[in-house]
Amino acid sequence: MGPVLAGVLQLLALIAALALAHKPLGTYMAKIYTSDKHWRVEKWIYKAIGADPDTEMRWPAYLRGVLAFSAVGVLFLYLLQRLQGVLPGSLGFASIDPDQAFNTAASFVSNTNWQSYYGEQAMGHVVQTAGLAVQNFVSAAVGMAVAVALVRGFARSRTGGLGNFWADLVRGVVRVLVPIAVVGALVLVACGVIQNFSGIHEVGQFMGGSQQWNGGAVASQEAIKELGTNGGGYFNANSAHPFENPTPFSNLFEIFLILLIPFSITRTFGIMVGSVKQGYAILATMATIWVGFVAFMMWTEFSHHGPAFEAAGGATEGKEVRFGMGASSIFAVSTTLTSTGAVDSFHSSFTGLGGGITLLGMMLGEIAPGGVGSGLYGMLIMAVIAVFIAGLMVGRTPEYLGKKIGSREIELAACYILITPALVLVFTAFAMALPTPANSMTNSGAHGFSEILYAYTSGANNNGSAFAGLNADTQWFNTTIGLAMLLGRFLPMVFVLALAGSLAEQKPVPATAGTLRTDKPLYAGLLAGTIIIITGLTYFPALALGPLAEGLAG
Numbered sequence: 124m125g126p127v128l129a130g131v132l133q134l135l136a137l138i139a140a141l142a143l144a145h146k147p148l149g150t151y152m153a154k155i156y157t158s159d160k161h162w163r164v165e166k167w168i169y170k171a172i173g174a175d176p177d178t179e180m181r182w183p184a185y186l187r188g189v190l191a192f193s194a195v196g197v198l199f200l201y202l203l204q205r206l207q208g209v210l211p212g213s214l215g216f217a218s219i220d221p222d223q224a225f226n227t228a229a230s231f232v233s234n235t236n237w238q239s240y241y242g243e244q245a246m247g248h249v250v251q252t253a254g255l256a257v258q259n260f261v262s263a264a265v266g267m268a269v270a271v272a273l274v275r276g277f278a279r280s281r282t283g284g285l286g287n288f289w290a291d292l293v294r295g296v297v298r299v300l301v302p303i304a305v306v307g308a309l310v311l312v313a314c315g316v317i318q319n320f321s322g323i324h325e326v327g328q329f330m331g332g333s334q335q336w337n338g339g340a341v342a343s344q345e346a347i348k349e350l351g352t353n354g355g356g357y358f359n360a361n362s363a364h365p366f367e368n369p370t371p372f373s374n375l376f377e378i379f380l381i382l383l384i385p386f387s388i389t390r391t392f393g394i395m396v397g398s399v400k401q402g403y404a405i406l407a408t409m410a411t412i413w414v415g416f417v418a419f420m421m422w423t424e425f426s427h428h429g430p431a432f433e434a435a436g437g438a439t440e441g442k443e444v445r446f447g448m449g450a451s452s453i454f455a456v457s458t459t460l461t462s463t464g465a466v467d468s469f470h471s472s473f474t475g476l477g478g479g480i481t482l483l484g485m486m487l488g489e490i491a492p493g494g495v496g497s498g499l500y501g502m503l504i505m506a507v508i509a510v511f512i513a514g515l516m517v518g519r520t521p522e523y524l525g526k527k528i529g530s531r532e533i534e535l536a537a538c539y540i541l542i543t544p545a546l547v548l549v550f551t552a553f554a555m556a557l558p559t560p561a562n563s564m565t566n567s568g569a570h571g572f573s574e575i576l577y578a579y580t581s582g583a584n585n586n587g588s589a590f591a592g593l594n595a596d597t598q599w600f601n602t603t604i605g606l607a608m609l610l611g612r613f614l615p616m617v618f619v620l621a622l623a624g625s626l627a628e629q630k631p632v633p634a635t636a637g638t639l640r641t642d643k644p645l646y647a648g649l650l651a652g653t654i655i656i657i658t659g660l661t662y663f664p665a666l667a668l669g670p671l672a673e674g675l676a677g
Contacts, residue, residue, distance in 0.1 A: 127425055130449015133375055134417060137453065140379050141386055148383065149390025149402070155298050156271045156291065157395065165293050172289065179284030182624030185272055188288035189265060189616060193232050196258060197609075200228040203254045204246075213247035214322055214337055226601035231258035233612035234266055234494060236348070236355030236464050236587040237604060239596040243337055243358045248320050255355060256344045260304075263351030264295035266496030269616050270388065271395075273500045276623030277524045278396045280631050285623050299384070300351060307346035307380055314376070315369035318342040341366055349380035352494040354464030354587040362454070362467040365445075374446045374467060378454055381463050385492035386410070388499050396524055400642035405502055407647045412491035412654070413460055416484060420452040423477040452477075459484035462494030464587025471574065471591035478590070479670030482577055485584045486662045487654055488543065494585065500619050502650075506641070507536045507622075509653040513639050513646075522638055525631040532625055539618040544661045546583040546607050551576050551665065553603075560599050565592035569676070573669035578604060583611035 161169070161176060169176050180188065203210075204219035204227060219227065223240060230237040231254070240246070246255070268291035275285050312318050321338030341357045345367050348354055358364040368374050386406065393402020425448060446454075451468040458465050459481040470481050484491075490501040507523055511533050514521030521528040554560040554575050564571040570592075577590035582604040589595070595604065640646060 126447050126449060127421070129447055130421055130425075130452065133450055134414075134453055137375060137378060137382075138414075141382055144383055145387050145390060145406075148387040150394065152299060152384075152388060152391040153394035155294050156286075156391070161290075162297065165290075165297055168293050168297075169289065174287075174289035176287050176290035176293070178287055179282075180287055181283040182272075182285055182620040182627075185285050185288045186617060186620045188292075189269065189620075190613060192261075192288075192292070193265065193613065196232040196261065197228045200231060200254045200258060201225060203250055204228065207247055207250050210247070210249045212249045212320070216245060216247050219245065222598045222601040223596065226605040227255075229605040229608045230587065231255050231353070231355060232262055233585050233608040234262040234351070234353060234462060234497070235582060235585040235608045235612070236353045237582055237589070237595075237608065238355055238359075238587070239601055239604075241359040242356055248339060251344065251357065252340055256340070256347065259344065259347040259351050259353045259355070260296050260300050261292070263300060263347075263353065263495045264292050266494055267295040267299070267384075267388070268292050268496065269619055270496035270499040271391075273503055273619055273623040274392050274395045276626035277503075277526060279627045280525075280629060282627055283624055285620070285627060300347065303380075303383070304343070304347040304350050307350055307376075308343045310376060311342040311345055311373060314373035315365075316342040316345055316373065317366045336366070345377070346380065349377045349463065349465060350383065350495075352381060352385065352461045352463040352498075354458065354462075356465065362465045363469075368467060371446050371450065374450055374454065377465070377467075378457050381457050381461055381465070382413075382492060384495045385461055385498045388496070389492075392499060392503075398524075398642060401524065404642045404647050404650075405499070405506070407644070408650045408654075409490070409492040409498070409502065411647070411651055412487070413456065416456045416460060416480060416491070417453055420456050420477055420480050421449060423474050423480065424448050424452050426474075455481055456484060458588055459586060460487070460489060460491045460493070462489045462497055462585045462587070464581065466588050469591045470577070470588060471570075475569075475670050475672075475674030475676070478573060478577075479666060479674060481588070482573070482580055482666065482670055483658070483662070485580045485586050486544075486547075486666075487658050488540070489584055489586060490654065497585065501539075501615075504536050504539045504619065504622070505654050505657075506650055507532060508540065508657070509646070509650045510639060510641065511536075512653060513649060517637075517639075519637055522632055522634075523641060525634070526626045526629050527632055532622060535618045535622040535625070539615050539622075540657060542614050542618075543583050543611050546611050547576070547579045547662075548665060550579045550583070550603050550607055554579070554599070557599075560597075563594040563597055563600065565594070569669050569673040573673065576665055576669050579607055582607040585612050 201224050204224040207213050208218040272285040319338040323337040362368040389402045389406040393399040454467045488501045490498050492498045510521040510523045574590050574593040
């Protein structure tokens, strides 16, 4: 079987598995977030944190809950790292330096999981399990909660209530993430992923020295890292490490976990707003962009540019040879079109255009299908922009799901789509202008610029993957990328929840003959075009200086 055919067959198998899971999981999540019953274990949690899950929250109260919970998470994780040297189960590792502890705390609480450290050489069992793994669950649940709040804004009328943040948070963890992660961890253990709490041990002698590895609860963290679109690896090689990803099946299964909730939650959206067709329109837009990116990535990596590529069958440098270029291409696109950041190959070693595809995937806002929760609310923001543009073209007040999109709504949507590019481009400009940050670049020219652009794009969009080749473990990068991750995660949530509150207060507008049908292929095409055009206009100059210049020169 040729490598191209193998990649296509893996893609088709993945699509089939996602299609089978879409309806049952999407329906299940809709029931969870609309139920008025609480499980016993959930009641215990509410009592422990002093929350009343039946109290309706307006958007400012919902936002305060998101920010307060996340701030406590940053502080706890920061202190846990700073105290690692005196904690049991630290494997002899020292406490983490302040700038790196801040960066890591901001990273995992913001669902980014950017890592400027070697996981197997820095973090002990306590920090990995009680700190990082816990944030993998709760940060994902926060994203799901904000998405559900926005959906309620579209579904409800003449009320400011968006539900209860604490109830949404707990249900997301207890009823969705934990059960699926447990099953996922068991599957990964069966594939050969390690799951233990062993210490550091030698595994052999190499070139006159010893090779040492430490164990860990890898399978359980690997499952939620992918399911929650987190991405932080137990080992520095991430999902290219055989302890995390040992077989071609485990590789495909991990991609499945990455895409499972982001694609399925579109059905949750459709059910909650009372029109499954609306969910299918959003799903079709996400799926079209994702498949298109995968096809383009495979083309760039399998194309023969010279005798070396032709002899190897494609651009094999930096790819995971155990799985093939097709699987590496699917993984790279899936991880950068979501907020996952896990890697099974080095993105820096992709062709110039291939590296540009990974960058563009993040620059789209990671909405095809995007992160857990964040992909849906990002896509709905773009849906609001799309109907506004359509309304301008035909000269009528834009409407979406029976709600008028007025000046307040479009101002909030515009702020949402501007904040992340501003963070990326401003931080990148400073890093390139100042003398010290540029010293961290391994490469010069267009590729070196791409390294820094990729780092801030990954941080501000809460992706977490690295281009490789950039030494990000410096005070400058730890601090600025940490700030980019926090601002890129929580400032957009302010605009999302404010928009949800504004929509929930409106009375529904009846559909007329002139109402744009947002559940039709025409609108899905308009939405996809809006996403590509807005992103292209925003980032094209930066892309032209980096991956486009490199790709055209090659």
